[in-house]
Amino acid sequence: MIRFNNAGLSVPADDPAQAPRTVLAPCTLELNERRIAVIGANGSGKSTLLRMLNGLVTPSTGAVEVHGFDTVRQAKSVRRRVGFLFTDPLSQLVMPIVTEDVELSLKALHKDRAKRSASALRALAALGLEHLAHRSIYDISGGERQLVALCSVLAAGQDILVADEPTTLLDLANNELLKKTLGALDQQVIYATHDLDFAAAADRALLVAGGKIVFDGPAPEAVDTYRRLVRHGSPAA
C-alpha cells in the first residue's frame, strides 16, 4: 500500500522575489494496483512523483508512506521494500563488473559469497544476459546496461518496483523483453513512460501536466486524455 498524503514539492524560484515554483502540486493518492503508469510531457513532474516513492525526493509539503513507513523518516525500511530503476542505468550500477553489481543487490539475501555469485549468474541468465557477466559495465551498450540494471534491481527482491522510463535505451526486441519481464512479475510495478502503448496496458494511469495530476483512472482513458491535450496545444502537455 502506497499513500500520498497531500504530498507535493515546491522549490525556491530563481528570483528570490518570486513565489516558490511548484514542481508537483500537493496530491492525495492511494496506489494499490499491480501496474500503474505515469505519463505526461517532459518536465511535467513524473520523475519527481516516482522519486517520492522511495525517499529520493523529500516532499516540501505532506508525506508519502509505503506499507505504513514514512519515506523520509523511515527511508531505510522503505528502500528495503521499493526497488528503483533509473532512466540512466549508470545512476545505479555502482560496481565495475556486471556480475559484481548483481551480487551486490543479493548481499542482503545471501551472506555466502559462492551462493551469491551463483545466484547472480542465474539472475543474469534469466534475462539472457549471462554472456555479459564478466564484462565491464562501461564496455557494454546503453541498452545492455539498462537490462543489467533491471536484473540488479530484480535480484534484490523488493515487493514494489518503481521504473523511470525503463525502455528508453532499448531496441525493439529488448523493449519487448523488458515489458514481458515486468508483466510477469508478482511485484507491484509503477512506471513512468513516453511509450503510450506500454502505458495503456497498465491497470491504472496518472497523467501529469504542469506539475499537477490532471487525470487518474483507467490507463486507456489517461492516454486518450493526454493525446487530446497535445492535439489541442495545451501549454502543459
Ligand SMILES: Nc1ncnc2c1ncn2[C@@H]1O[C@H](COP(=O)(O)OP(=O)(O)OP(=O)(O)O)[C@@H](O)[C@H]1O
Ligand atoms: N529539486 C528541484 N529544483 C528545481 N527544479 C526541479 C527540481 N526537481 C525537478 N525540477 C524541475 O521540475 C520539473 C519536473 O521535473 P521531472 O524530472 O519530475 O520531470 P519529468 O516529467 O520526469 O520529465 P522527463 O519526461 O523529461 O523525464 C522540471 O522542469 C525540472 O527541471
